[in-house]
Amino acid sequence: MSSSTPKNNDPYKNKKQIAIIGSGAWASVIARIIARNVLILKRFHPIVKMFVYDEIINNKKLSDIINETHENVKYAPGYIFTKNLKAIPDLVECVKFADILVFVVPRQYVENTCKTIVGNVKPNAVAVSLTKGFEVRPGGSLWLISHIITKLLNIKCHVFMGANLAPEVAAEQKICRSTLGCTHKTWGKWLKEIFETDHLKINVVDDEDTVEACGALKNIVATAVGLMDGLAQKNHYKEATMRLGFIEMIKFVDIFYPGGKLSTFFESCGIEDLIVTSYGGRNSKCAKEMVVTGKKLAQIEEEMLKGQKLQGPDTASQVCTMLRAHKMTHKFPFFTKVHAVCNGDEPPDSLKEYVEKNMSKKTYVPVNLII
Amino acid sequence: MSSSTPKNNDPYKNKKQIAIIGSGAWASVIARIIARNVLILKRFHPIVKMFVYDEIINNKKLSDIINETHENVKYAPGYIFTKNLKAIPDLVECVKFADILVFVVPRQYVENTCKTIVGNVKPNAVAVSLTKGFEVRPGGSLWLISHIITKLLNIKCHVFMGANLAPEVAAEQKICRSTLGCTHKTWGKWLKEIFETDHLKINVVDDEDTVEACGALKNIVATAVGLMDGLAQKNHYKEATMRLGFIEMIKFVDIFYPGGKLSTFFESCGIEDLIVTSYGGRNSKCAKEMVVTGKKLAQIEEEMLKGQKLQGPDTASQVCTMLRAHKMTHKFPFFTKVHAVCNGDEPPDSLKEYVEKNMSKKTYVPVNLII
Numbered sequence: 001m002s003s004s005t006p007k008n009n010d011p012y013k014n015k016k017q018i019a020i021i022g023s024g025a026w027a028s029v030i031a032r033i034i035a036r037n038v039l040i041l042k043r044f045h046p047i048v049k050m051f052v053y054d055e056i057i058n059n060k061k062l063s064d065i066i067n068e069t070h071e072n073v074k075y076a077p078g079y080i081f082t083k084n085l086k087a088i089p090d091l092v093e094c095v096k097f098a099d100i101l102v103f104v105v106p107r108q109y110v111e112n113t114c115k116t117i118v119g120n121v122k123p124n125a126v127a128v129s130l131t132k133g134f135e136v137r138p139g140g141s142l143w144l145i146s147h148i149i150t151k152l153l154n155i156k157c158h159v160f161m162g163a164n165l166a167p168e169v170a171a172e173q174k175i176c177r178s179t180l181g182c183t184h185k186t187w188g189k190w191l192k193e194i195f196e197t198d199h200l201k202i203n204v205v206d207d208e209d210t211v212e213a214c215g216a217l218k219n220i221v222a223t224a225v226g227l228m229d230g231l232a233q234k235n236h237y238k239e240a241t242m243r244l245g246f247i248e249m250i251k252f253v254d255i256f257y258p259g260g261k262l263s264t265f266f267e268s269c270g271i272e273d274l275i276v277t278s279y280g281g282r283n284s285k286c287a288k289e290m291v292v293t294g295k296k297l298a299q300i301e302e303e304m305l306k307g308q309k310l311q312g313p314d315t316a317s318q319v320c321t322m323l324r325a326h327k328m329t330h331k332f333p334f335f336t337k338v339h340a341v342c343n344g345d346e347p348p349d350s351l352k353e354y355v356e357k358n359m360s361k362k363t364y365v366p367v368n369l370i371i
Numbered sequence: 372m373s374s375s376t377p378k379n380n381d382p383y384k385n386k387k388q389i390a391i392i393g394s395g396a397w398a399s400v401i402a403r404i405i406a407r408n409v410l411i412l413k414r415f416h417p418i419v420k421m422f423v424y425d426e427i428i429n430n431k432k433l434s435d436i437i438n439e440t441h442e443n444v445k446y447a448p449g450y451i452f453t454k455n456l457k458a459i460p461d462l463v464e465c466v467k468f469a470d471i472l473v474f475v476v477p478r479q480y481v482e483n484t485c486k487t488i489v490g491n492v493k494p495n496a497v498a499v500s501l502t503k504g505f506e507v508r509p510g511g512s513l514w515l516i517s518h519i520i521t522k523l524l525n526i527k528c529h530v531f532m533g534a535n536l537a538p539e540v541a542a543e544q545k546i547c548r549s550t551l552g553c554t555h556k557t558w559g560k561w562l563k564e565i566f567e568t569d570h571l572k573i574n575v576v577d578d579e580d581t582v583e584a585c586g587a588l589k590n591i592v593a594t595a596v597g598l599m600d601g602l603a604q605k606n607h608y609k610e611a612t613m614r615l616g617f618i619e620m621i622k623f624v625d626i627f628y629p630g631g632k633l634s635t636f637f638e639s640c641g642i643e644d645l646i647v648t649s650y651g652g653r654n655s656k657c658a659k660e661m662v663v664t665g666k667k668l669a670q671i672e673e674e675m676l677k678g679q680k681l682q683g684p685d686t687a688s689q690v691c692t693m694l695r696a697h698k699m700t701h702k703f704p705f706f707t708k709v710h711a712v713c714n715g716d717e718p719p720d721s722l723k724e725y726v727e728k729n730m731s732k733k734t735y736v737p738v739n740l741i742i
Contacts, residue, residue, distance in 0.1 A: 163610060177611060177731050201731030239534060239650075240548060243643040250637065262633060262742060266621065266734035271642060272614040279610075360548050360572030363637035371633060371737055 015045035018194065019095045021113060022104035022130075023052040023062070023087070024308075028076035029170045030104055030130060034194050035085035041193055051094040052087040063087040079170055096120045100128065100194070101155075106309060107133035107145050114152035126187055127157040128180075132215045132311055134318045140325030142256070142318060144212050158182040158191060159208055161215030163273035164200070165280055172199040179269035180204045181211030205267055210260035213253050214269045216315050217335075221245030222277040223312030224338045226284030227348050228355065230291025237352070240359040242278055246271065248334040251364040252319075255331070258368030283312035291348045313342035333358075386416035389565065390466045392484060393475035393501075394423040394433070394458070395679075399447035400541045401475055401501060405565050406456035412564055422465040423458040434458040450541055467491045471499065471565070472526075477680060478504035478516055485523035497558055498528040499551075503586045503682055505689045511696030513627070513689060515583050529553040529562060530579055532586030534644035535571070536651055543570040550640035551575045552582030576638055581631035584624050585640045587686050588706075592616030593648040594683030595709045597655030598719050599726065601662025608723070611730040613649055617642065619705040622735040623690075626702070629739030654683035662719045684713035704729075 018038065020031045031050045038044040052063040057074060066072055066087035070080050088094040095101055095117050105113060110131055129146045137143050146157035164176035180195065180202050182188035188204040196202045205211060224245055229236050246265075253260050264270060278284055286300050287310075293300075301310055316339035323329045329336045337354045340346040389409065391402045402421045409415040423434040428445060437443055437458035441451050459465040466472055466488050476484060481502055502516045517528035535547035551566065551573050553559035559575040567573045576582060595616055600607050617636075624631050635641060649655055657671050658681075664671075672681055687710035694700045700707045708725045711717040 174608065175611075175727050175730060203731045203733055205733065237545070239643045239646045240546075240639075242646065243637070243639065246642065247637060261736075263734050263736045266614070266618060268611075268614060268731065271617065272610045275610045275613065275646065356546055359546060360574045360639065362574055362576065363634050365632075365634045366742055369742065371740065371742060 012045045016043055016099040016190070017045040017097050018048050018100045018102065019098035020048065020050040020102045020104060021091070021095065022102075023050055023066075023072060023075060024104070024106075025075045025170075026130065026166045027104035028072040028079065029166055030102065030195070031085055032076070032079055032081050032170075033197055033200065034102070035082045037194050037197070039082060039084060043190060044194065046084050048085050049088045049094045049098070050085060051091050052089055054089045061089065063089040076170065091116050092120045096122075098122065099125050100191070101125055101153075102128050102130065103145070103149060103157075104130045107131050107135060107314070108309065110145055110148055111135070111152065114149060118153055121153050121155060123155070125153075125155050126184075127153065127155055128160050128191055129157055129212070130160045132161070132219060133315050134216055134322075136318050136321045136325075140322055142322035144209060144216070146208065146212055156184070156187075158184070158187065159212040159215070160191075160195060161211050161269040161273065162218075163268045163276040165276060169200055172197070174199070176200050177268040177272065178202050179211050179267045181208035181269075182206065183208055203268060205264060207261045207264040209257040210253050210264040211267070211269045213257060213260075214249065214265065214273065216311075217249040217252060217319075218245075218274045218277050219281075219283045219312035220316045220319070220335055220338050221249065221274055221312075222281050222283040223287045223310070223316065223342065224334070224351060224355075225278040226287025227291055227338070227341060227351050229284065230288035231348050231352050237355050237359065238278065241355050242274060244334050244355060244358055244361065246274060247361070247364045248332055249274075250366055250369075252332065252335075254364070254366035254368050260369050262366060262369045262371050283310060286310050287312065287342075290342075296344060297342050313339070316342060383416045387414055387470040387561070388416040388468050389419050389471045389473065390469035391419065391421040391473045391475060392462070392466065393473075394421055394437075394443060394446060395475070395477075396446045396541075397501065397537045398475035399443040399450065400537050401473065401566070402456055403447070403450055403452050403541075404568055404571065405473070406453045408565050408568070410453060410455060414561060415565065417455050419456050420459045420465045420469070421456060422462050423460055425460045432460065434460040447541065462487050463491045467493075469493065470496050471562070472496055472524075473499050473501065474516070474520060474528075475501045478502050478506060478685070479680065481516055481519055482506070482523065485520060489524055492524050492526060494526070496526050497555075498524065498526055499531050499562055500528055500583070501531045503532070503590060504686050505587055505693075507689050507692045507696075511693055513693035515580060515587070517579065517583055527555070527558075529555070529558065530583040530586070531562075531566060532582050532640040532644065533589075534639045534647040536647065540571055543568070545570070547571050548639040548643065549573050550582050550638045552579035552640075553577065554579055574639060576635060576640075578632045578635040580628040581624050581635040582638070582640045584628060584631075585620065585636065585644065587682075588620045588623060588690075589616075589645045589648050590652075590654045590683035591687045591690070591706055591709050592620065592645055592683075593652050593654040594658045594681070594687065594713065595705070595722060595726075596649040597658030597660075598662055598709070598712060598722050600655065601659035602719050602723050608726050608730065609649065612726050613645060615705050615726060615729055615732065617645060618732070618735045619703055620645075621737055621740075623703065623706075625735070625737035625739050631740050633737055633740045633742050654681060657681050658683065658713075661713075667715060668713050684710070687713060
């Protein structure tokens with residue numbers, strides 16, 4: 001197997017190279033799948049590079065450990081990579097020959113990552129973002145992560161979102177589902193090839209922004225479900241909370257991503273991911289723990305997520321910053337309430353009161369979406 | 372308090388009289404709510420009649436027991452009616468002065484009930500159906516229960532559907548939700564008054580057929596979720612099953628009830644009822660039991676439902692009879708599969724195979740519904 005640097009005599013020089021940016025739990029699960037898949041896919045270069053932000057573990061660099069043991073001992077212990085997965089501690093080195101950039105970093109690192117690699121990315125490369133969330137830009141506008149990537153790198157960015165839970169995808173004991181948002185038919189086919197396995201079934205839809213918005217917003221709803229669960233184990237109102245949140249997700253896409261499709265909410269990235277995440281994901285688990293223990297979000301993140309930011313509260317915070325800037329918080333009372341509770345501005349009980357008071361609220365009828 | 376037969380000197384002669392047709396668990400829960408509500412609602416006659424199909428319990432008629440003890444000792448033990456609820460063992464007697472007929476009988480009894488009372492119903496009366504299901508008519512067409520009532524009695528029939536579980540509505544310890552499908556604005560307001568309580572919040576929507584179809588079809592999906600749960604506790608694929616079922620619900624309404632609204636699926640009678648019923652209702656519980664014990668449906672119905680028919684399998688059977696008659700089973704593989712399993716024609720594993728094979732299926736995009 002040759003090095004992945006293209007040379008004239010390189011038999012793989014026309015093969016598409018893949019770089020995975022990120023080495024956390026989800027990134028490692030996805031890297032493991034992609035590396036295994038390319039071994040039998042002729043279109044792709046057999047070496048898959050994964051950028052590893054180096055940390056020292058037992059006096060050794062994590063990237064060296066991964067390349068020697070083929071295991072991400074810190075974030076995905078127990079799951080062995082095929083040997084064609086190479087951990088690369090240098091970000092530019094990782095991406096410079098890549099035709100496909102798979103972003104799986106927390107959204108807080110996306111901008112700096114792009115700024116680091118800009119100018120070293122192939123002009124025809126495409127990106128796929130698995131990163132969930134939004135980012136408020138100076139001026140108060142809210143950007144989808146894929147839009148940031150496209151803007152900063154000047155390449156097209158597709159998206160890949162649930163319904164699935166990282167540990168379940170990793171375990172490969174049940175079949176999980178994901179939705180690939182991709183407007184380009186050929187790329188949609190190729191990207192599906194690298195992600196799909198017998199245990200991870202992928203559906204390609206062309207409504208990228210809605211797919212991505214669902215992936216981000218559902219974490220706010222799942223957080224709310226966890227808060228409600230913590231407040232009252234028996235009278236949890238989980239389904240009513242899910243419905244109120246789902247309605248606000250639709251309203252949000254209707255207002256901010258006009259032209260999207262209502263039917264995308266019925267894809268696995270929509271209603272199914274919402275249910276999966278609300279019942280089993282870490283947003284709801286951590287949110288429940290916040291209420292049960294009375295601890296603040298930051299402490300829960302420290303204790304349960306090794307200091308990582310919990311996505312739901314972070315997404316709620318970004319969304320609400322934008323809503324405040326545009327005097328639109330009153331249009332999104334659900335998201336606003338979840339943010340207020342996670343931020344410590346209001347007690348969890350106020351969310352319960354809100355849900356109880358609004359649970360028979362009529363659904364929102366979108367005006368800017370098509371079916 | 373006067374008798375409910377209108378006389379010239381009757382102070383209640385202009386008050387709207389309510390008759391509840393049915394005295395099972397759900398009928399009793401609803402009767403209890405209505406009887407309590409009318410005591411403080413000026414528009415309605417203070418006597419509420421409930422038709423009780425008499426059975427002998429400890430040498431006494433059930434209707435007599437109810438009228439003496441104000442408790443339906445057989446189907447809703449522990450819940451005391453207000454004294455203005457009168458059990459009436461004669462169906463015609465029960466309905467003949469009623470302005471509002473509340474149908475809460477199993478769908479198998481609706482036709483005979485209508486045939487018994489036709490000619491004895493006030494011409495301006497309205498019906499509200501809480502009965503879930505469809506009925507195949509001679510010729511193979513499938514009728515919503517409300518359409519049967521309207522056709523046979525020549526009165527308007529509105530509908531009242533979940534999300535809720537009868538035991539939870541009865542217990543009044545948490546707030547439950549229901550959707551009232553009613554195209555008539557004034558009646559919508561009045562009917563909401565008789566059903567709503569602090570613990571049962573009601574939303575009125577004008578898309579009656581979709582509301583009713585959701586109420587019926589969600590039981591097929593919940594049955595499937597229960598079957599899947601019984602097959603594999605851990606790898607249950609509940610959310611994927613719900614999504615595939617939900618897609619077929621939308622397709623069904625799109626094809627058979629054109630002009631309905633896609634947004635009705637986001638009301639409490641839609642996605643929320645689907646989740647509530649799939650996770651907690653008796654359709655999923657009994658279906659799971661079928662798989663776990665290997666018993667046939669009829670035996671489960673005998674043991675767990677006192678011989679009542681389980682709604683999900685019955686609805687699937689009615690739907691599939693119609694689909695077969697119109698050579699359309701291939702368009703509804705999910706409903707067809709659930710029916711085949713419940714009917715004993717295929718093993719439960721075949722449903723699991725179907726779900727596994729189709730879980731990444733694209734959503735169905737309706738063409739005849741509006742947003």
